[in-house]
Amino acid sequence: MHYDTIIIGAGSMGMAAGYYLAKEGKTVLLIDANRPPHQKGSHHGETRIIRYAYGEGHAYVPLLLKAKQLWEEVEKESEMELFLQTGVLNIGSETSLFMKEVKTSAEKYQLPLDVYTHETVNSKWKALQLDDGMVAYHEPTSGVLKCEDCIEAYRRLSLSHGAKIVTDSEITDLSIIEGIVNIATKDGHYSGDSLIVSAGAGTNSILHYLDLQLPLYPIRKTFAWYKAQEDVYEAKQFPAFTCETPLGHYYGFPSIDGSGLKLGRHDGVVQKIENKQEVQPFNEEDEKELATFLARYFTEKTNLQVGKTCMYTMTPDEHFIIDRHPQYENVAIAAGFSGHGFKFSSVVGHVLSELIRGKTSSVDISPFTIERFAELKR
Template sequence: MKYDVIVIGAGSMGMAAGFYLSKNGKKTLLLDAHDPPHSNGSHHGETRIIRYAYGEGEEYVPFVLRAKKLWEDLERISKKELFLQTGVLGVGRDTSGFIQNTISSAGKYSLPLEVLTAEDVHRRWPGITIPDNFIGCFEPTSGVLKCEEIIKVYEELAIESGAVIHRNSSVKDISIHEKKVTVTTEDETITAGSLIIAAGAGSGKLVSMLDLDLPLTPVRKTFAWFEAEETQYNQEKFPAFAFDTFNGTYYGFPSIQQAGLKIGRHDGGEKVNPEKSMMPFGAAAEDEGDLLQFFHQYMPDIHQLKYGKTCMYTLTPDEKFIIDTHPEYSNVAIAAGFSGHGFKFSSAVGEALSNLITSEKNEVDISPFSLKRFQR
């Protein structure tokens, strides 16, 4: 079969791109080294936070609002619940850059946000205790995305529109000739007019096949679920949260369908080789100990681990995304370096990648994510 576009990486961004391309009539092949959704990348673990008053910077807000619209469209098309409006609570000192960006983003874009004292936070959610010099920023319209369910929905809809997925298919070589792309795997050689590389931690090796060196650093991350009193920490009463603390940055989720309170640490992490297996959760004492330290200080009722998992972040030096075309090949688009905060945007990233390949205008300016910022 002849394809218009090959997408390497059928995770968060790649599967979304495959959906938009196939929906728009492009004959699309998706290749993945594993069987998505899987636990070898950054899209597993059941849930991801989506927030609109963005603590990482105001430049993200139009992009995440576009993603919000596309998530709503996806729920309507699939007739499935993919978003839970739990609200999201941001916590930190009022001098924290994360908190200041959250407040300024909300003001600039007229987003609903409640700024709360430490006493207000404890009164509303008795399971949280924070220092008097911390404040809370509660965004009631934000919440939780069902990440693995979303990838399955994108896959089903892409296949319905004619997309083909080759699983457990590792790419061995990529070449460009006469405006055609040739991708070689262990089993086949495929040619198409265009290519999208959205392979998470594996993207660095793939773009190097096209003489492009990107500053991508894969790191090992851990997250875990803990026993929680359901009457206090369930999704109807407790928000998703992000804490900027003296000891690090943490994020978490209420107990959804009695799964337990889920938490992870956003900063830190050990550099890893994405082609090798990571140590499982618990192999290092700090995997559990770091999370228990957080609970001891801010949510003292939580102390019993249920189970934990590992995943990878792929960091850029400025922790901002890369969404762009190859500087030499306009028929090659790249999405990489989502630095642990990309999933919420993946609907809009998929749309943007499709538009880059088809030369359609993007609804939102993606120039802040140009790879040119790393070129000298």
């Protein structure tokens, strides 16, 4: 069958794009090497933080506000609970670039933001013990997305609008001849008028068929859940948080539906994943790293329940790639979300659906061009 658009990579961004295109009446095929939502990419682990006063740069805020609107819409249409308004604490030194950007974002876009001293935080949330001089910027309207439920919602809605999804199917050949996209898999051949590549860590393995390699490198990351006092860490009592400290940059979640306190480290030693090698499982060193942070900044006793691994697919500047292929106008690419992309998947999917239809993006994506990287392998 011939499709209007074929999407390679049916994870967070791809599944969202499939929905928005199918909703517009386009014939859509989504192909994935696995079966999303799954445990082999960057979208598992039950939850992701969504923040609007953005420490990674205030240029992201318009995308976040559009993402917020779209998450609300898909939550309503799917009749699934996807967002929990737990609030988010941004913790660190007020002189750090991250914290300055949080404050700048709030001021520039008039976002609600409560400014707390370390004494106020330690009093308000007694599980925390922040250092003298640390500050916290509390975003009361931010919170947590149920990431796997989000993908499932987009999957159901895509199918309801006529999209076709082929899973457990790897690409064996890809070409564009006279503007027509031709794809071969072990299960069959497909053709389409346009193509979206949103394949996460596998993006370059797809793009090599189209004579393009992006500066992407997947890295191993870990996170864990801890058994903790529900009356202290339950989501109605305790916020999600991001915490920039001398020990590193950590993030965490309250206990949701009795799952326990969830904690991970955003920065740290880079462990690159080469040639699709298996990601090493959570180990004693990973546990020690998280335990050191907990002992330093938390007062309540916690016990490790389970630790897991995932991947970040990084770019050199840790900003996204959302663009058309330099040689093919009918190919759109979304990649390199560098460990902070999931919250944007609703808006990125929407933008991809616009790009592939030849429309101007409804939000500014100029910071995310491919051409900002001077040296690309072709």
